[in-house]
Amino acid sequence: MKKEIFEPYNVSDNNFEQCVKCTICTVYCPVLEVNPDYPGPKQSGPDGERMRLKDPEFYDEALKLCLNCKRCEVACPSGVKIGDIIQSARIKYSKSKPKLRDMILANTDIVGTMASTFAPIVNTAVALKPVRKVMDSVLKIDHHRMFPKYTGLRFETWYRRYAEKKQQEFDKHVSYFHGCYVNYNFPQQGKDLIKVMNAAGYGVHLLEKEKCCGVALISNGLIKQATKQAKHNVEAFKKSIVDKKMPVISTSSTCIFTIRDEYPHLLGVKNEEIRNDSELATRFLFRLIDEGKLNLVFKKNYKKRIAYHTPCHMEKLGWSIYSTSLLKMIPGVELVQLESQCCGIAGTYGFKKENYQTSQEVGKPLFNQIENSKVDFVATDCETCKWQIEMSTSSKVHHPISILAEAIDVEATMKLWQK
Amino acid sequence: MNKNRSKEYDVIIIGGGATGAGTARDCAMRGLSVLLVERHDFATGATGRNHGLLHSGARYAVTDHESAAECIEENMILRKIANHCIEENNGLFLTLPEDDIAFQSQFVDACSSAGISTEIIDPKLALRMEPSANPDIIGAVKVPDGSVDPFRLTMSNALDAKLHGAEILTQHEVIDILKDQDRVNGVELFDHAKKEKVKYYGKIVCNAAGIWGHNIAKFAGVNINMFPAKGSLLIFGHRVNKMVLNRCRKPANADILVPGDTICLIGTTSERIPIEEIDNMYVSKDDVDVLIREGVKLSPSLATTRILRAYAGVRPLVAADNDPSGRSISRGIVLMDHKERDGLEGFITITGGKLMTYRLMAEEATDLICKKLDVDKKCETANIPLPGSDKSDETLNNVSQKVYSVNGITQKSAKDRHGSLAHKIAKGDENEDSMVCECEGVSIGEVKYAINELHVNNLIDLRRRTRVGMGTCQGELCACRAAGLLCESMEEAGKAKDDLANFLQERWKGMSPIAWGETINEIQFTSWIYEGIYGLKPDNN
Numbered sequence: 014m015k016k017e018i019f020e021p022y023n024v025s026d027n028n029f030e031q032c033v034k035c036t037i038c039t040v041y042c043p044v045l046e047v048n049p050d051y052p053g054p055k056q057s058g059p060d061g062e063r064m065r066l067k068d069p070e071f072y073d074e075a076l077k078l079c080l081n082c083k084r085c086e087v088a089c090p091s092g093v094k095i096g097d098i099i100q101s102a103r104i105k106y107s108k109s110k111p112k113l114r115d116m117i118l119a120n121t122d123i124v125g126t127m128a129s130t131f132a133p134i135v136n137t138a139v140a141l142k143p144v145r146k147v148m149d150s151v152l153k154i155d156h157h158r159m160f161p162k163y164t165g166l167r168f169e170t171w172y173r174r175y176a177e178k179k180q181q182e183f184d185k186h187v188s189y190f191h192g193c194y195v196n197y198n199f200p201q202q203g204k205d206l207i208k209v210m211n212a213a214g215y216g217v218h219l220l221e222k223e224k225c226c227g228v229a230l231i232s233n234g235l236i237k238q239a240t241k242q243a244k245h246n247v248e249a250f251k252k253s254i255v256d257k258k259m260p261v262i263s264t265s266s267t268c269i270f271t272i273r274d275e276y277p278h279l280l281g282v283k284n285e286e287i288r289n290d291s292e293l294a295t296r297f298l299f300r301l302i303d304e305g306k307l308n309l310v311f312k313k314n315y316k317k318r319i320a321y322h323t324p325c326h327m328e329k330l331g332w333s334i335y336s337t338s339l340l341k342m343i344p345g346v347e348l349v350q351l352e353s354q355c356c357g358i359a360g361t362y363g364f365k366k367e368n369y370q371t372s373q374e375v376g377k378p379l380f381n382q383i384e385n386s387k388v389d390f391v392a393t394d395c396e397t398c399k400w401q402i403e404m405s406t407s408s409k410v411h412h413p414i415s416i417l418a419e420a421i422d423v424e425a426t427m428k429l430w431q432k
Numbered sequence: 433m434n435k436n437r438s439k440e441y442d443v444i445i446i447g448g449g450a451t452g453a454g455t456a457r458d459c460a461m462r463g464l465s466v467l468l469v470e471r472h473d474f475a476t477g478a479t480g481r482n483h484g485l486l487h488s489g490a491r492y493a494v495t496d497h498e499s500a501a502e503c504i505e506e507n508m509i510l511r512k513i514a515n516h517c518i519e520e521n522n523g524l525f526l527t528l529p530e531d532d533i534a535f536q537s538q539f540v541d542a543c544s545s546a547g548i549s550t551e552i553i554d555p556k557l558a559l560r561m562e563p564s565a566n567p568d569i570i571g572a573v574k575v576p577d578g579s580v581d582p583f584r585l586t587m588s589n590a591l592d593a594k595l596h597g598a599e600i601l602t603q604h605e606v607i608d609i610l611k612d613q614d615r616v617n618g619v620e621l622f623d624h625a626k627k628e629k630v631k632y633y634g635k636i637v638c639n640a641a642g643i644w645g646h647n648i649a650k651f652a653g654v655n656i657n658m659f660p661a662k663g664s665l666l667i668f669g670h671r672v673n674k675m676v677l678n679r680c681r682k683p684a685n686a687d688i689l690v691p692g693d694t695i696c697l698i699g700t701t702s703e704r705i706p707i708e709e710i711d712n713m714y715v716s717k718d719d720v721d722v723l724i725r726e727g728v729k730l731s732p733s734l735a736t737t738r739i740l741r742a743y744a745g746v747r748p749l750v751a752a753d754n755d756p757s758g759r760s761i762s763r764g765i766v767l768m769d770h771k772e773r774d775g776l777e778g779f780i781t782i783t784g785g786k787l788m789t790y791r792l793m794a795e796e797a798t799d800l801i802c803k804k805l806d807v808d809k810k811c812e813t814a815n816i817p818l819p820g821s822d823k824s825d826e827t828l829n830n831v832s833q834k835v836y837s838v839n840g841i842t843q844k845s846a847k848d849r850h851g852s853l854a855h856k857i858a859k860g861d862e863n864e865d866s867m868v869c870e871c872e873g874v875s876i877g878e879v880k881y882a883i884n885e886l887h888v889n890n891l892i893d894l895r896r897r898t899r900v901g902m903g904t905c906q907g908e909l910c911a912c913r914a915a916g917l918l919c920e921s922m923e924e925a926g927k928a929k930d931d932l933a934n935f936l937q938e939r940w941k942g943m944s945p946i947a948w949g950e951t952i953n954e955i956q957f958t959s960w961i962y963e964g965i966y967g968l969k970p971d972n973n
Contacts, residue, residue, distance in 0.1 A: 027737060032904070034905040063694055071841060
């Protein structure tokens with residue numbers, strides 16, 4: 014009898030019903046502040062979900078104005094997965110089909126492969142004003158946006174040619190999920206990671222064919238394809254984590270966030286077996302240092318004043334502390350922690366003509382902070398934040414791993430464990 | 433509000449439930465001069481305290497053929513005349529493993545003899561049609577059930593009565609029936625707003641006060657043998673089911689789950705109570721237990737759905753005159769001409785029946801009133817749509833497109849609530865479109881429309897007209913906003929504060945029997961806001 018009394022009694026399984034309407038999420042929504050057409054996270058999320066259960070006609074296409082920054086979820090004291098509710102509603106109810114533009118922006122893999130093959134031509138072409146004007150009017154990709162330059166030598170190709178062999182010399186190993194940006198646009202970041210990890214005594218390996226994490230596919234409504242890629246990636250992760258006992262690290266906060274949280278929540282792709290051992294490189298390194306398993310030696314002459322910007326998905330993961338703690342370990346670094354605010358780009362969102370203004374308005378407070386901070390450059394873990402900040406401020410942006418790679422004394426560090 | 437007190441009305445109707453409002457409409461449409469009086473507000477009695485089920489009649493088919501036949505006929509009429517008050521959801525009668533499947537064929541036969549169309553559905557298909565149904569079902573029958581919003585239905589009847597010249601007094605409680613020898617010639621009322629007594633005269637007084645008609649009749653010196661039966665219901669936080677779910681067995685406790693507007697309801701229990709308790713409608717712990725236990729059998733997901741509130745209503749059951757013990761109780765319509773019955777001229781009582789048959793009750797009562805007044809006019813209430821259900825001009829979409837600019841949720845909600853009258857809601861500038869009630873999508877414009885045109889005296893009335901405060905937060909965010917608007921247009925600040933306290937107290941009353949989980953979090957948060965921030969005290973009233 015006693016047991017019965019303490020059994021939970023009609024407690025809701027429906028996450029949206031846990032909302033107590035405190036409206037804190039609405040205060041933290043970066044979009045609502047600048048674009049009154051967006052109904053806001055409470056209205057679009059838990060309130061709207063209830064209406065949509067009454068009648069799907071209550072679905073409002075204005076939900077596509079959501080950046081998916083998940084700052085509402087971070088703010089929610091009741092644990093409501095507001096961002097997920099909104100994304101799921103878009104997946105379930107939206108009647109507007111993805112446009113050609115959306116497919117181009119979302120298929121970072123395919124477009125990246127083609128573009129990097131013809132990198133010099135593509136880079137020149139998309140930088141030309143007339144071309145950007147045409148993309149603006151025909152594709153509705155805003156002409157203010159510059160596409161990140163494509164590389165002629167993809168990271169994967171470079172790795173196989175120049176780095177793969179050397180990785181076998183190490184005792185400890187990790188796999189690296191490099192993501193599309195490192196592969197097609199900025200292989201240097203991948204090279205920096207290998208430099209740092211090698212210095213730390215880890216061999217770095219690629220997954221058995223990684224695919225784009227699919228974040229852009231999800232936000233552009235290409236769910237079938239996203240699910241296919243998610244399943245593929247989870248299998249590839251399993252081969253590394255479960256079969257070879259090699260954790261997977263990444264330098265992209267959004268990729269790793271998508272794989273850890275969006276796969277199960279939005280795509281219904283299970284990832285329990287791999288979730289714990291899939292993480293960001295900075296978190297991986299910090300934890301090694303924290304546990305006394307690793308020491309890094311830094312160059313004496315490295316002196317920089319750096320501002321750290323917390324990307325939205327880092328905020329959601331709660332992981333920016335790992336990146337900033339690592340940066341603070343560098344003796345010559347003076348770190349300015351910027352107030353955590355969305356930069357406004359949200360992946361492909363800000364590239365769309367209709368969102369350009371919202372995107373820049375959202376980012377404005379952050380841009381002002383950066384301009385006023387008088388730093389040498391900005392550090393952040395997200396590539397799209399980097400594009401946005403570099404486009405909208407006078408500052409350059411570097412990844413924490415690239416900063417480490419420059420500040421670290423490789424030989425001295427290696428000596429510590431080679432003994 | 434200055435009624436002509438020396439005027440003699442053709443008929444004074446007591447009771448602002450569906451029956452009273454329907455009778456007022458019918459009488460007014462037949463050209464009579466009508467006064468409708470109600471002690472609180474429209475639909476505050478049994479009318480507003482039931483399932484809101486648009487019965488197909490199937491529930492009564494086996495046990496009460498007459499009621500079943502009446503139901504299906506009125507069901508089809510309401511689809512025509514009150515389409516903005518109803519939802520044509522259809523219903524399923526489910527046979528569970530513990531029920532006798534043999535009952536199904538008896539049920540189907542009884543339905544067809546009452547004129548109710550049925551369709552036996554394969555359990556697997558039934559689960560596809562209604563995924564929330566218990567997956568263990570062994571049988572399912574589809575019937576033309578639906579849902580009806582009793583507040584909207586009653587208000588539309590009152591509105592139409594008014595359009596046809598009827599006068600309406602809410603917050604006027606009958607304190608005596610005026611008589612001249614053996615003839616009733618008026619009523620004495622207490623005006624709760626002005627706190628004064630007033631008298632009105634009429635050729636005929638029609639007692640349509642439901643269970644409270646027992647006391648009204650006493651004022652007139654006649655005795656009606658009423659047996660109040662209390663029924664309790666639970667409101668769940670959102671729609672779990674799309675179709676009405678019933679148990680395919682003889683009517684019993686908690687065997688109907690009705691989706692209505694944004695929520696769904698399970699009910700009812702049935703318990704005889706003493707007539708002295710009819711104004712004390714509490715829901716006991718045992719009631720809640722039974723409702724959850726039985727409800728989960730219809731739809732297992734109810735066990736993990738938030739409960740918004742609990743409430744109870746009283747069925748006005750009438751014992752036959754030759755059976756004072758109340759053993760043979762009728763659920764059918766009871767129309768009494770007290771001249772025939774008690775030798776009292778000018779007084780009739782219409783009671784019994786159900787929400788579904790309100791129009792038929794009104795028609796029968798009006799026929800009798802007309803006969804007494806020697807008026808020869810046919811009843812037209814079955815053919816002429818209620819205000820809001822009139823589709824003749826433009827399609828509803830056109831109407832609402834013209835009204836609103838931005839917010840899709842308030843636009844569609846207003847259209848669902850007010851039908852073609854939604855165009856009366858003020859022009860969509862940014863301010864009018866702002867939301868008062870975020871859970872139910874009620875705009876400032878809609879609240880103003882209700883205050884100006886729908887007989888609103890206080891916040892609780894406003895809730896019945898617009899669903900302000902009926903959503904998940906139960907008034908947490910909207911109550912103060914609505915109070916502000918009400919205060920702007922009609923109340924003094926002091927009264928508005930009392931009104932707000934009353935409103936919140938009434939919300940809490942419904943939440944207290946089920947106050948656990950998210951509901952207790954919500955109410956706690958509400959009390960922080962109203963007591964902590966606004967300094968409202970529970971004893972403000």
